[in-house]
């Protein structure tokens with residue numbers, strides 16, 4: 019059985035090297051990383067990182083403690099502990115010729131995707147949602163049609179009015 | 183006109199106050215109260231060396247290999263409790279230092295390592311003697327810095343010292359590009375640093391302390407298991423007072439030796455792979471285990487599933503990630519041990535607690551029966567020297583008062599088992615990384631830290647050859663270390679594993695072509711003495727101790743096939759010991 023999925027939010031100093039410390043920690047200690055995103059927050063001296071990982075409860079306890087131990091890490095929070103919203107952006111380029119053009123457009127509409135670039139042989143679609151929704155869209159497409167996929171990795175935030 | 187004048191005046195005044203990066207480094211080290219810098223020069227640090235030579239307060243100890251500089255700084259830190267400092271050049275200087283840094287990291291030793299780097303503009307260019315020092319050392323330092331602006335230098339050094347010494351101590355590296363040591367700026371050394379992202383917990387949570395004390399009071403078979411955190415946190419006195427007050431048994435890890443007096447009857451010896459029968463059995467049968475500043479290392483716990491199966495566990499550690507890492511504990515307390523032990527002691531006395539006397543008596547009777555196994559016994563005949571005998575004699579003839587450093591192998595375990603340490607900071611060895619080559623440079627750091635005290639390096643003929651060149655440093659700085667080489671002509675610890683677990687196939691563990699250590703010592707300008715027979719042991723040690731101001735290399739030709747007992751095979755339960 020696969021271990022449960024966790025989304026971890028990390029606030030860290032926006033300094034060169036901080037990112038590789040976090041990445042290095044995961045690889046050195048053998049923790050799993052499914053996705054990792056990072057960008058500055060509204061306070062430009064602080065970055066926010068979102069890591070999607072899997073692990074047992076004991077492993078997650080260590081992951082959080084080890085992250086907290088990094089000198090540049092300001093705060094760590096496991097969003098999966100409470101209600102939260104998760105979004106991922108996918109850009110997907112598909113072959114679209116003849117009858118497929120209509121079909122792809124319909125599918126994109128169903129998933130609330132937007133076609134953001136068009137050529138006579140392809141569409142590029144922008145789609146936002148949970149990882150599951152993006153997976154579902156991908157599996158709804160004929161794999162032969164897919165030219166290229168770019169996914170951002172998850173961003174997530176807790177519900178309610180408080181920050182982490 | 184007047185306005186212009188003023189501006190010029192001001193800028194010339196500012197210019198006067200501006201000093202070079204190299205001067206800033208030396209000034210900062212002095213303001214930090216550093217006594218010794220252990221180092222080795224090279225192109226990238228020459229401006230710093232230039233400044234070092236212009237002053238006298240800060241003494242530089244020139245080693246013969248950068249690994250030794252870091253080990254010596256590390257042992258200085260372990261002997262004094264202060265931050266050790268090493269200075270090396272870029273490229274090979276930095277990579278040579280890495281083993282020393284990793285050694286200090288594993289044993290949580292506070293160090294500041296300053297490395298030279300190629301000029302900022304050349305970084306990333308595969309420049310001469312360039313390595314990505316910050317990248318290489320990231321996983322084996324508590325934190326590291328690359329200084330890219332001379333204006334940040336003083337602050338960075340202050341922060342490095344603060345990080346190294348606070349919370350769970352550790353090595354911190356500051357990489358300084360050569361051009362930064364030339365650039366100038368005004369110097370101001372901060373008194374304090376505040377980091378929003380780093381605030382170690384010092385005081386134990388009162389509720390948890392109360393719970394811990396209640397749990398201990400409920401014990402019928404309490405057992406203290408204490409480690410390096412007691413030494414690092416200067417909590418030996420507090421520990422000793424508390425444990426004596428309770429009357430409970432106690433064991434120390436390899437790193438915790440000296441945290442509680444070895445000669446006290448409540449002390450059961452070391453636990454773990456080469457721990458005593460009584461210590462391991464008492465842990466296994468305890469109903470409340472009180473772990474203080476110890477990290478449940480695999481050399482201590484053996485098979486985790488079978489570790490202390492009946493015990494509820496209290497665990498105090500300054501590093502939350504040490505708690506419940508390997509063994510799930512019942513009462514975790516995050517905090518500094520000196521503080522938490524005082525809190526526990528107070529809670530115990532105020533609560534009027536005491537251990538159940540009848541249960542405690544029965545527990546001590548059981549322990550006495552385990553002790554009667556006399557698991558460390560050996561027989562010293564008249565023909566071959568037993569290594570244990572040498573250590574026992576060293577203890578006897580130094581009154582147990584020496585600082586003992588060691589290398590890694592069987593001799594290290596015999597030193598730990600047979601040189602009873604009654605005080606902290608007397609036993610200095612590489613436990614976590616197990617670095618052969620640690621012993622001699624460590625003895626240098628310890629001797630400089632405590633010039634009046636006898637410093638003995640208990641080593642093996644394998645290990646000593648990993649940093650033997652430091653005999654030259656010892657002569658230059660007149661360090662009267664006593665080297666006690668338990669020469670068994672084998673990589674003995676390897677040989678022991680091969681005997682036990684590889685059907686006595688001794689693959690490459692016999693050390694052929696050994697040098698004549700007596701002549702070697704003499705070639706380095708020291709005294710060499712050799713003991714071939716048991717009757718030689720005492721006279722050789724006496725002579726070495728008599729030569730107070732000389733380094734004496736004692737080559738003890740010991741039994742090549744002696745093994746360290748007891749032994750818990752890796753992965754076995756702690757109670758499954760191989761006994762003699």
Ligand SMILES: Cc1cc2nc3c(=O)[nH]c(=O)nc-3n(C[C@H](O)[C@H](O)[C@H](O)COP(=O)(O)OP(=O)(O)OC[C@H]3O[C@@H](n4cnc5c(N)ncnc54)[C@H](O)[C@@H]3O)c2cc1C
Pocket residue numbers: 288289290349350351408409410411412414415416434435436437438452453454455456457474475476477478479481482498499500501504517518519520590591594612613614615616617675
């Ligand atoms: C050949 C060989 C054989 C070995 N055999 C054994 C053996 O038989 N038995 C044995 O015990 N070891 C043995 N070791 C050593 C072993 O590998 C570990 O290094 C050792 O057990 C760790 O000791 P420790 O648990 O005390 O932790 P340390 O490494 O000393 O860690 C100290 C702990 O205390 C905490 N701490 C630090 N400062 C404070 C403070 N101020 N307040 C609170 N907490 C603090 C730290 O966070 C850390 O968790 C052997 C090593 C070698 C090389």
Ligand SMILES: Cc1ncc(C[n+]2csc(CCOP(=O)(O)OP(=O)(O)O)c2C)c(N)n1
Pocket residue numbers: 589590591592593594616617618619641642643644645646668670672673674675676
């Ligand atoms: C740098 C390093 N390389 C290899 C080892 C593995 N090792 C552990 S003990 C040992 C043998 C040490 O031999 P010696 O110094 O003669 O000590 P003895 O065990 O014989 O007392 C070896 C090779 C190590 N600990 N460190």
Ligand SMILES: [Mg+2]
Pocket residue numbers: 591642643644668669670671672673674
């Ligand atoms: Mg040997």
